[in-house]
Amino acid sequence: MDWLTSVKWDRDGLVPVIAQEAGSGDVLMFAWMNREALAQTAARGQAVYWSRSRQRLWHKGEESGHLQQVHEIRLDCDNDVVLLKVTQLGHSPGIACHTGRHSCFFQRFEGGQWLAVEPVLKDPEAIYR
Amino acid sequence: MDWLTSVKWDRDGLVPVIAQEAGSGDVLMFAWMNREALAQTAARGQAVYWSRSRQRLWHKGEESGHLQQVHEIRLDCDNDVVLLKVTQLGHSPGIACHTGRHSCFFQRFEGGQWLAVEPVLKDPEAIYR
Numbered sequence: 001m002d003w004l005t006s007v008k009w010d011r012d013g014l015v016p017v018i019a020q021e022a023g024s025g026d027v028l029m030f031a032w033m034n035r036e037a038l039a040q041t042a043a044r045g046q047a048v049y050w051s052r053s054r055q056r057l058w059h060k061g062e063e064s065g066h067l068q069q070v071h072e073i074r075l076d077c078d079n080d081v082v083l084l085k086v087t088q089l090g091h092s093p094g095i096a097c098h099t100g101r102h103s104c105f106f107q108r109f110e111g112g113q114w115l116a117v118e119p120v121l122k123d124p125e126a127i128y129r
Numbered sequence: 130m131d132w133l134t135s136v137k138w139d140r141d142g143l144v145p146v147i148a149q150e151a152g153s154g155d156v157l158m159f160a161w162m163n164r165e166a167l168a169q170t171a172a173r174g175q176a177v178y179w180s181r182s183r184q185r186l187w188h189k190g191e192e193s194g195h196l197q198q199v200h201e202i203r204l205d206c207d208n209d210v211v212l213l214k215v216t217q218l219g220h221s222p223g224i225a226c227h228t229g230r231h232s233c234f235f236q237r238f239e240g241g242q243w244l245a246v247e248p249v250l251k252d253p254e255a256i257y258r
Binding site for chain 1: 145149155156158159201206207208226227228230235236238241242
């Protein structure tokens with residue numbers, strides 16, 4: 001389909017994806033999609049990524065229940081980065097990170113080092129049973 | 130330095146970077162940094178990226194005057210993605226995109242196609258003289 005073809009896939013056939021929480025504006029996570037993942041995301045209205053470590057489609061929340069409802073899909077000026085506006089489901093406040101935190105970006109550069117500055121909302125052992 | 134070493138640089142020695150406007154929460158752009166770019170960003174308090182097309186350091190705004198003042202640098206759970214909280218300088222409202230728009234993510238997926246849904250705030254020809 002045209003809209004999938006106009007995306008500039010990289011040498012691995014992937015595109016970087018930023019997931020932003022629609023309500024808060026918080027950047028929740030960063031991942032990758034291939035053509036099939038983007039097509040499924042648009043069709044389902046839920047985020048489906050490409051897991052580079054597992055080399056397979058990754059329906060976000062398939063294990064944890066922390067699905068991402070997709071409200072909007074955006075593409076940047078160079079057609080090579082995707083931005084999703086999502087609601088992070090399954091827990092309140094939403095948990096996007098596998099560490100049990102709201103956002104994956106919980107380490108802040110401070111005093112010459114990276115400090116974890118966001119709380120763990122749920123024990124990862126309780127998330128991935 | 131330790132904090133630079135703990136970043137997981139990819140096979141090209143780069144890390145993906147998301148720039149988010151501190152005030153609005155808007156995701157402005159996506160770019161890449163190498164080790165030197167991240168070191169300079171932290172030292173100057175202004176965003177310095179690595180331009181993959183030009184293969185050189187790119188002090189954002191060096192031509193356009195649209196500098197990014199960096200308030201916070203964050204790192205994700207896998208240590209392989211950086212998030213900057215910035216103020217987009219040089220124009221009000223801020224222009225991060227080379228097309229003269231506020232954000233690079235101005236194309237929205239709608240009705241099976243990508244539609245440009247954000248206004249051009251300044252003619253790019255007037256930005257890059």
